Amino acid sequence: MRIATFxxxxxxxxxxxxxxxxxxxxxxxxxxxxxxxxxxxxxxxGVFGKYHxxxxxxxxxxxxxxxxxxxxxxxxxxxWSGTALLRLPGDDHLDLVELDRGPLARGLSEFAxxxxxxxxxxxxxxxxxxxxxxPKGGLxxxxxxxxxxREEPDGGRRYExxxxxxxxxxRQLTRTRLAARARxxxxxxxxxxxxxxxxxxxRNWRRxxxxxxxxxxxxxxxxxxxSPRTLVDVVRSLHPEVDGPYSWWSWLGESFASDSGxxxxxxxxxxxxARTAISAGTDRxxxxxxxISDHAPVVVDYDL
Numbered sequence: 001m002r003i004a005t006f007x008x009x010x011x012x013x014x015x016x017x018x019x020x021x022x023x024x025x026x027x028x029x030x031x032x033x034x035x036x037x038x039x040x041x042x043x044x045x046g047v048f049g050k051y052h053x054x055x056x057x058x059x060x061x062x063x064x065x066x067x068x069x070x071x072x073x074x075x076x077x078x079x080w081s082g083t084a085l086l087r088l089p090g091d092d093h094l095d096l097v098e099l100d101r102g103p104l105a106r107g108l109s110e111f112a113x114x115x116x117x118x119x120x121x122x123x124x125x126x127x128x129x130x131x132x133x134x135p136k137g138g139l140x141x142x143x144x145x146x147x148x149x150r151e152e153p154d155g156g157r158r159y160e161x162x163x164x165x166x167x168x169x170x171r172q173l174t175r176t177r178l179a180a181r182a183r184x185x186x187x188x189x190x191x192x193x194x195x196x197x198x199x200x201x202x203r204n205w206r207r208x209x210x211x212x213x214x215x216x217x218x219x220x221x222x223x224x225x226x227s228p229r230t231l232v233d234v235v236r237s238l239h240p241e242v243d244g245p246y247s248w249w250s251w252l253g254e255s256f257a258s259d260s261g262x263x264x265x266x267x268x269x270x271x272x273x274a275r276t277a278i279s280a281g282t283d284r285x286x287x288x289x290x291x292i293s294d295h296a297p298v299v300v301d302y303d304l
Contacts, residue, residue: 001025001029001124001125001301001302001304002029002030002235002246002301002302003028003029003030003032003078003188003190003267003299003301003302004026004031004032004297004298004299004300005031005033005034005131005191005192005266005267005297005298006028006031006032006033006034006188006265006293006295006296006297006298007033007035007133007157007167007191007192007248007265007293007294007295008033008034008035008036008195008292008293008295009032009035009037009293009294009295010036010037010038011036011038011043011044011047011292012037012038012042013211013293014114014292014293015019015044015047016062017290017293018290018292018293019047019082019096019292019294020049022044022049022051022091022283022292023051026157026297026299027073027164027181027297028069028108028299029070029119029124030068030069030070030071030129031051031068032068032129032130032132033065033066033067033068033069033129033131033187034064034066034131034133034191034192035063035064035140035164035192036065036066036067036115036143037055037059037062037063037064038057038062038065039061039151040055040085040094040096041094041138042059043055044289045092045294046065046090046289048087048089049089050089051069051070051071051089052069052070052071052072052073052074052086052087052088052089053067053068053069053087053091054067054068054070054074054077054084054085054086054118054120055067055084055085055086055087055118056080056115056116056117056118056205057083057085057115058081058113058114058115058116059114059115060114060115060117063115064114064115065095065133066115066117066118066132066133067132067190068118068119068120068129070114070120070122070123071087071124072121072123072124073088074120074121074122074123075098075120075122075123076104076121076227077097077118077119077120077121077122078099078100078101078110078118078120079099079101079117079118079119080104080111080113080116080117081101081113082098082101082114083097083098083099084096084118085097086264088143093231094188099122101253104270105168105169105172105175106168106171107164107167107168107171108165108168108169109173110164110165110168110240111168113115113134116133116134116135117130117132117133117174118130118131119195121183121185123188125304126184126185126186127185127186127187127188127194127273128176128180128185128186128188128190129189129190130176130184130190130191131190131191131192132189132190132191132192132193133167133192134162134165134169134191134193134194134195135158135162135194135196135232136158136162136191136194136213137161137162137163137212137213137218138154138156138158138159138162138164138212139156139159139210139211140156140159140160140215141155141156141159142154142156144156144212144236145194149233151302152173160170162194162218163211163217165223166221168216170221170224170225173189173225174230176201177230177231177270180270181270184275186269186270186272186274187231187269187270188267188268188273189231189266189268189269190259190265190266190268190269190298191232191265192248192265192295193222193264193265193266194213194264195213195214195218195219195221195222195224195264196208196213196214196219196263197219197233197235197236197263198219198262199224200236200241200242200243200263201244201246201262201263201264202214202246202261202263203246203259203260203261204260204261205217205260213262213264220286224254225268226268228271229271230270230271231268232268232269232270232271232274233266233267233268234266234268234280234300235263235266235267235298236281237274237277238277238279238280239258239280244259244261244263244282245263245265245268245281245284246261246282246296247261247262247264247282247295247298248261248262248263248264248265248294248296249261249262249263249294250294251294254268256285256288256291257288263281265295265296265298266298267284267298267300273302275303276302276303276304277300277301277303278301278302278303279300279301280298280299280300280301281297281298281299282296282297282298282299283297
């Protein structure tokens with residue numbers, strides 16, 4: 001089973017840049033999408049081809065939006081907001097379906113309607129698959145230096161908001177993983193975590209120690225998610241102690257050409273599923289002018 005995660009940085013722009021060609025040529029069984037950045041009415045007609053779509057657009061116009069594409073109709077769909085757009089191949093309706101949301105961990109309701117999380121129970125395998133778009137965040141106030149930042153200093157508000165999300169989401173992730181196990185399913189969460197976990201996950205890591213996405217407290221949080229009994233970083237398990245494979249490069253400068261990237265898009269799987277992974281990597285675009293997104297798809301083949 002080929003499963004991919006792809007932050008497409010806007011479905012309309014990604015379509016112009018070749019998303020449909022990638023989807024047709026790679027033929028994944030499941031795709032987790034992040035930053036779809038479109039209300040349901042603005043999703044281009046036919047862009048997902050033969051796939052079923054489960055989509056949580058959120059309430060932030062032109063931002064966020066997570067979805068999951070499957071070749072078979074999912075058995076169940078869950079979101080934090082309690083609603084989702086569900087489309088069969090060829091559908092173009094705009095009707096949202098009311099879902100059984102279930103309880104949210106303390107602190108998560110602040111983010112529940114931002115279009116950051118969706119999960120499905122696959123029909124063709126006993127797996128619950130989730131798509132996550134984690135907040136980008138910012139720097140804590142004491143590291144913000146006017147004139148040396150692309151964004152205006154905010155006194156650490158974006159940083160503090162991200163840290164609130166991390167704390168609440170860790171609790172929710174444990175709950176969700178255990179719920180999948182109670183249903184007799186493995187669990188796989190994929191997406192853009194906006195955190196590079198180790199020195200192998202960002203180029204020039206020594207210079208990045210005070211950069212958002214590689215702060216010690218962010219990396220420690222990521223550490224807390226992983227263990228041989230809970231969740232496994234599938235790509236890293238197949239590519240230990242090597243730089244990358246990176247999944248994000250800035251649009252600016254020569255970052256892509258020089259492969260000065262970050263690995264911030266992950267497959268985190270329960271151990272039983274992780275053991276079935278036989279190949280993993282990123283579909284890095286062949287040239288800077290042929291990039292579909294500032295992210296590359298992360299694709300894993302599981303031998304189920």
